Amino acid sequence: MRGKTMGDALDMVRNEDGIAAVLGVLEQQFGEACHTGQAVRAQHGHTTTWIPTQAPDAVIFAKSTEEVAAIVKICATHKVPVIAYGTGTSLEGHVNAPVGGVCIDMSEMNKILAVHDQDLDCVVQPGVTREQLNLHLRDQGLFFPIDPGANASLGGMASTRASGTNAVRYGTMKDNVLALEVVLPSGEVIRTASRAKKSSAGYDLTRLMIGAEGTLGIITEITLKLQGIPEAMSSARCSFASVDAACQAVMATIQYGIPVARIELLDAMSVKAANAYSKLDLPETPLLLLEFHGSESGVAEQAEVFGAIAEDAGGTGFVWTTKPEDRTKLWQARHDMYWASLQLRPGAKGVSTDVCVPISRLAECVAAASEKAAELGLLAPVVGHVGDGNFHTLPLIDMENAEEVAKAEGFVSWLNDLAISMGGTCTGEHGIGQGKKPYLRKELGGAVDVMAAVKAAIDPDGIMNPGKIL
């Protein structure tokens, strides 16, 4: 049971001989498609985050499952790390190569292989992005609901168990994948499940691979559930005097059972950032943004019931609309919040937090986070997928200032501990990667040993994305 914790930074060393041997074979087999230039390598360790880049030794843009399997087999022979790369939008150093190895860039495996409109599912390669898929589906009246903001690849989204603004209604990647094709660390290829909507056929390997961050295998094909585009969609917004009042409205909305498609919180600092970046003139107090999906009469009913709830919580300026241009403008501003927040302090890096707590503790947790940030002198706007109890603070840090960096690290650690003490998690949707490794055992204790045992069983040489999660 007590598997050795894989990829612990202390016992990780570069396998120089193995890497040299693998590069030799790959260059022979893939020629110019095996990139070893500094620029391409650096780009593939780089992500939209504060975590420093650790570049791989080579990058190959895979074209097929067979190519992925061939690369993995070569790496397995020489016990060299393999790291899958989607679009590089992860936030916890997931694609870094702390001891080098081969990066497999999946972006050219971007075919939509089948859309089964009668079954409301589709089969895609992992490099397909969510926007690409939704563009393809639109004419058929279908859509894929998971929306983490960034135009991420579906393989990456599955690997980090991504979710985002629509999760309150449609769930996360774990709820929207029917089956996977996976290249195992041995180079063998498996299918985790059939295309049936539900199954009790043995261990749920689909869910085991979702959120495994590429540490158990590389996803090479994904069967996704789809949704019919709703007959009607409406958006609403409402301002509140305090984060607490906004959270009370959220809690009442969820308890009432309004099937909101999205319910997002922006604190006053985030609204200010959005006004400046997206040229809006929203009142600079805490704001809820909502979206409703349903029939024409259904979305009207939902908006009205929410309006009454918001009023009870002291909300002001409640407006709702079904006009596509108004809806798009607001949601684009929400999606641009990361970039808008960075503009609050040009040149700073954002250190994103990602706690998720039971909704009854949400108001208290958000308030405590903002107070703590202020106490530390950190500029830390808050946005949240509050229907799920998940919110992000983004302390804006001058990475050259050691004292500030230490303060930010202390803040992140304090907030993760607080969320865990409230029965929550240190990561609602970003994953563990490198950045959250210290918190996993605090949160889950001995369960981490079970994860390590599973890792050792499936990847005994620890070649798959080493140094992540465990």
Place this chain on the structure above:
Amino acid sequence: MRGKTMGDALDMVRNEDGIAAVLGVLEQQFGEACHTGQAVRAQHGHTTTWIPTQAPDAVIFAKSTEEVAAIVKICATHKVPVIAYGTGTSLEGHVNAPVGGVCIDMSEMNKILAVHDQDLDCVVQPGVTREQLNLHLRDQGLFFPIDPGANASLGGMASTRASGTNAVRYGTMKDNVLALEVVLPSGEVIRTASRAKKSSAGYDLTRLMIGAEGTLGIITEITLKLQGIPEAMSSARCSFASVDAACQAVMATIQYGIPVARIELLDAMSVKAANAYSKLDLPETPLLLLEFHGSESGVAEQAEVFGAIAEDAGGTGFVWTTKPEDRTKLWQARHDMYWASLQLRPGAKGVSTDVCVPISRLAECVAAASEKAAELGLLAPVVGHVGDGNFHTLPLIDMENAEEVAKAEGFVSWLNDLAISMGGTCTGEHGIGQGKKPYLRKELGGAVDVMAAVKAAIDPDGIMNPGKIL
């Protein structure tokens, strides 16, 4: 990677010395609470199924997680099997003890530990049954939606990844469990997750344990998602000239996006059985039974839209009602179908099938199954959770007639192969147990080796519910 398939019937032998040693320790430690009498033992291998009973050597009614851990530790020391028992309503021999061992009956661990009404979740012991939970929740306006028909224990439902009539709207057990406490094969106790609504914190051990049928550990506490009782519920029924026409209506309903809470098919033979057993006078042609949850206006709208779809598919006798007594009568008849079907041939045993296929293949699959049964001279009524593409046939067999038994086995095998060839599964909700082991590799190929590797990593001595799944 190539773990030995655990619990293969050929290499399983009784560990006589270990069992004797364990019985000695347990009798000393638990006194009269350690039952070794023939009647109690036989009862704990028995289930509502055709699979012959294989009794354990002893049965202990556990009172706490600590007791479960203590029993498992004793069994681990002597490498003796441990089998968890809920209510014995499984259908694939899940609680059998093919090489003996100790059965832990969880029925006295039946406390509802906490209901967090603001968070829409609760924490229960595994022996709590779904009816017990719903009775407890009713006054708070909450309910737990998963309904497999039988009044099963929630631990058993989690272990077999159960679902049933409400899954089309609310998902299966995999979608409705937030976290588990599990006693591992070593006797260690872990928690798989926090109470947060969503999480990306490492491997999804919650989903790994759900559907593991007690082969990776014993569930001792469950955190469940709850739903608010809808403002309104309505039921509807509609008769069709053929199964094909009924399935066309189902497919259109799902594609249209009507959020049906239940959509169940009974074929003509099942309707006949229900009329006789439940004293109804339904037209003896294929029937759809539906339930709608929502606001008053929402359920009316849903029923009306379904009515129009049913009419397009040639449906007749469409009626809908919100009267509780009418709703209850119909759904009680649906829940009693297993017993009603057995009355079609008194003295016969039912051999339930459980295939689940993409909904576009459902009509074809059901029709082929009925034709094949008729061709073989088998009486095999059909019921189905058709919104998910899941249906059950129940060949009624004289178990003393070897030729009939062989025909039934041939039929089950043929139907499982057909479902797999259609992109479906041999088990939508009953699990693998002993009965479906031959089909798992046909369905999932090399993925079964990954399951075996995970099993060997977590339960190296193979003591947890041996001879099931793998």
